[in-house]
Amino acid sequence: xxxxxxxxxxxxxxxxxxxxDGPSLTVGEGEVVGLIGPNGxxxxxxxxxxxxLYRPQHGSIRFAGREIVGLPRHRIAALGIGRTFQNxxxxxxxxxxxxxxxxxxxxxxxxxWATALALPNVxxxxxxxxxRALDLLAELSLGDVAGVPVGTLPxxxxxxxxxxxxxxxxxxxxxxxxxxxxxxxGEVMELGATxxxxxxxxxxxxxxxEHHMGLVMSxxxxxxxxxxxxxxxxxxxxxxxxxxxxxxxxxxRAA
Amino acid sequence: MTATTTxxxxxxxxxxxxxxxxxxxxxxxxxxxxxxxxxxLAVLATAAGAIALAVVPLVNPSYINLTLTLVMIWTxxxxxxxxxxxxxxxxxxxxxxxxxxxxxxxxxxxxxxxxHPATLAGAAVVPFVVGYxxxxxxxxxxxxxxxxxxLAMAMATxxxxxxxxxxxxxxxxxxxxxxxxxxxxxAHDQWVYYLALALATVAYVVTRRLARGRLGRSFVAVRDAxxxxxxxxxxxxxxxxxxxAASAAYAGVAGGLYAMLLEFIGPENFSLTLSISxxxxxxxxxxxxxxxxxxxxxxxxxxxxLTSSISPAATGAAYGVVLILFAFFVPFGLVGLARAALxxxxxRLPGARGT
Ligand SMILES: Nc1ncnc2c1ncn2[C@@H]1O[C@H](COP(=O)(O)OP(=O)(O)OP(=O)(O)O)[C@@H](O)[C@H]1O
Ligand SMILES: [Mg+2]
Numbered sequence: 001x002x003x004x005x006x007x008x009x010x011x012x013x014x015x016x017x018x019x020x021d022g023p024s025l026t027v028g029e030g031e032v033v034g035l036i037g038p039n040g041x042x043x044x045x046x047x048x049x050x051x052x053l054y055r056p057q058h059g060s061i062r063f064a065g066r067e068i069v070g071l072p073r074h075r076i077a078a079l080g081i082g083r084t085f086q087n088x089x090x091x092x093x094x095x096x097x098x099x100x101x102x103x104x105x106x107x108x109x110x111x112x113w114a115t116a117l118a119l120p121n122v123x124x125x126x127x128x129x130x131x132r133a134l135d136l137l138a139e140l141s142l143g144d145v146a147g148v149p150v151g152t153l154p155x156x157x158x159x160x161x162x163x164x165x166x167x168x169x170x171x172x173x174x175x176x177x178x179x180x181x182x183x184x185x186g187e188v189m190e191l192g193a194t195x196x197x198x199x200x201x202x203x204x205x206x207x208x209x210e211h212h213m214g215l216v217m218s219x220x221x222x223x224x225x226x227x228x229x230x231x232x233x234x235x236x237x238x239x240x241x242x243x244x245x246x247x248x249x250x251x252x253r254a255a
Numbered sequence: 256m257t258a259t260t261t262x263x264x265x266x267x268x269x270x271x272x273x274x275x276x277x278x279x280x281x282x283x284x285x286x287x288x289x290x291x292x293x294x295x296l297a298v299l300a301t302a303a304g305a306i307a308l309a310v311v312p313l314v315n316p317s318y319i320n321l322t323l324t325l326v327m328i329w330t331x332x333x334x335x336x337x338x339x340x341x342x343x344x345x346x347x348x349x350x351x352x353x354x355x356x357x358x359x360x361x362x363x364x365x366x367x368x369x370x371h372p373a374t375l376a377g378a379a380v381v382p383f384v385v386g387y388x389x390x391x392x393x394x395x396x397x398x399x400x401x402x403x404x405x406l407a408m409a410m411a412t413x414x415x416x417x418x419x420x421x422x423x424x425x426x427x428x429x430x431x432x433x434x435x436x437x438x439x440x441x442a443h444d445q446w447v448y449y450l451a452l453a454l455a456t457v458a459y460v461v462t463r464r465l466a467r468g469r470l471g472r473s474f475v476a477v478r479d480a481x482x483x484x485x486x487x488x489x490x491x492x493x494x495x496x497x498x499x500a501a502s503a504a505y506a507g508v509a510g511g512l513y514a515m516l517l518e519f520i521g522p523e524n525f526s527l528t529l530s531i532s533x534x535x536x537x538x539x540x541x542x543x544x545x546x547x548x549x550x551x552x553x554x555x556x557x558x559x560x561l562t563s564s565i566s567p568a569a570t571g572a573a574y575g576v577v578l579i580l581f582a583f584f585v586p587f588g589l590v591g592l593a594r595a596a597l598x599x600x601x602x603r604l605p606g607a608r609g610t
Contacts, residue, residue, distance in 0.1 A: 116461045
């Protein structure tokens with residue numbers, strides 16, 4: 001058996017622009033892998049390929065041994081891949097609790113007939129899901145805002161709500177896109193602790209895209225570096241941080 | 256002259272006025288949670304309503320039963336259409352077509368000697384299947400395009416009824432026997448009233464269940480952010496086609512009851528105006544609310560009666576004006592207004608449930 005996620009030689013172009021130029025990458029069961037790189041390196045594009053939002057022109061992506069390129073997005077989600085969006089994908093008119101509950105969709109049952117007839121297990125599932133959602137919100141220090149419409153909350157809080165929404169389905173692999181964006185320093189460290197705890201307690205593998213180096217280096221078991229759609233380094237965080245190519249990529253363009 | 260005066264006075268009190276006008280608009284637009292009456296009130300109101308609705312047809316002249324039955328018929332259409340448009344975010348201007356299919360299913364089935372329960376079941380199933388098939392191309396269409404395609408469907412309905420003359424008897428119209436079975440000691444108007452009451456109640460309860468919980472959240476996710484919904488595991492294809500089919504079935508059942516009520520229908524009963532009144536119904540009642548269907552049904556039943564006493568053209572004008580006003584200023588419809596007006600009071604009643 002290979003790793004939980006195996007990305008192999010993925011190529012993705014937008015017209016003439018090559019967003020992904022053949023990177024290969026693995027994430028093991030329960031492993032936390034940091035994915036870093038300058039702006040426009042292709043990190044979010046890789047997430048979108050894994051989630052089925054973009055279809056790579058070449059290469060393969062296997063999850064739990066199964067090829068997922070070309071699978072419909074909802075099927076990929078149902079395999080146990082959860083994600084958060086860099087620029088948020090929350091339902092703005094809904095409350096925090098509703099948003100988190102929406103994340104439980106594929107992890108719960110209850111079709112049209114069962115719901116219309118109000119079969120007992122539908123109500124039971126709904127109650128259990130609500131409890132789980134409230135627990136999760138409390139765990140992510142969001143208990144106070146459960147009933148608040150998300151449209152009114154600050155960006156950093158919204159990122160955590162998205163995390164809660166992804167977590168309620170108990171994903172085997174969690175793709176997190178810049179979770180520390182909009183957080184102040186203390187919150188970043190708290191988030192780091194939360195991510196580690198998730199990986200440890202739930203056995204969730206995490207692929208973490210983040211510009212906050214302190215967070216990436218402290219949380220990740222391994223780090224992979226993308227630059228111009230290519231993987232330029234991969235391995236132990238401390239070694240990667242000193243890799244001359246990585247340093248050059250960051251000094252070259254990042255502020 | 257007037258313009259100058261107005262401008263001058265606006266300049267004077269401009270700031271205050273501007274603010275108060277803004278805040279009124281904002282107040283109307285603010286989303287509010289559903290009313291959460293204390294249990295005793297909910298039980299009391301439901302019981303009182305149920306008794307009143309059960310007794311009403313026994314004590315009223317038949318023309319009042321007729322209009323009340325129509326309100327329940329519109330309610331059924333509104334519940335289904337709101338599921339599709341309000342919750343699911345799929346526009347349909349073509350529900351008069353499904354309404355017509357349901358009506359003719361009852362008419363044609365009745366002519367073939369089928370009993371009422373069977374013809375009403377047909378009035379649900381046939382539009383469900385047609386709605387599913389129409390929903391397939393609808394998957395690729397969005398907003399305006401879908402509006403246009405369904406609009407064309409509504410416009411073609413009377414012609415289609417005429418074209419299917421062997422089945423529908425075309426322009427001559429078709430008679431339906433809406434009288435109760437021999438063992439039911441009710442007059443025709445009472446019998447259809449109770450049928451409509453039973454079906455509207457079922458439709459209401461089922462819609463409320465679908466609109467809440469896991470499925471309701473998936474509809475709203477599909478409406479507000481399709482890609483996000485997919486990422487959460489929602490099969491958008493399945494959700495949209497099912498919504499289309501289900502809401503067509505609601506309209507079909509309502510159409511079946513309509514046929515039984517009128518006992519005679521023809522192509523002119525299913526004009527574009529009917530579709531427009533359906534859309535008006537859900538907008539006025541309150542998009543993406545369940546009780547909105549009832550309030551909207553009362554509106555489309557009684558307001559044209561009022562306006563047509565002024566002039567026959569007044570109804571169309573009233574619909575137009577009301578649609579524009581509601582679309583811009585009252586996005587949550589009459590239900591939104593009721594929540595705004597009653598929310599505080601209900602929350603202060605003894606035994607109120609916290610939100
Ligand atoms: N849908 C799209 N259409 C066209 N170009 C795109 C699209 N999505 C991404 N790109 C381009 O692909 C390249 C990689 O973008 P991507 O968003 O993956 O970078 P990133 O590593 O996530 O950057 P950041 O750190 O700024 O989020 C960029 O040049 C971007 O402009
Ligand atoms: Mg990105």
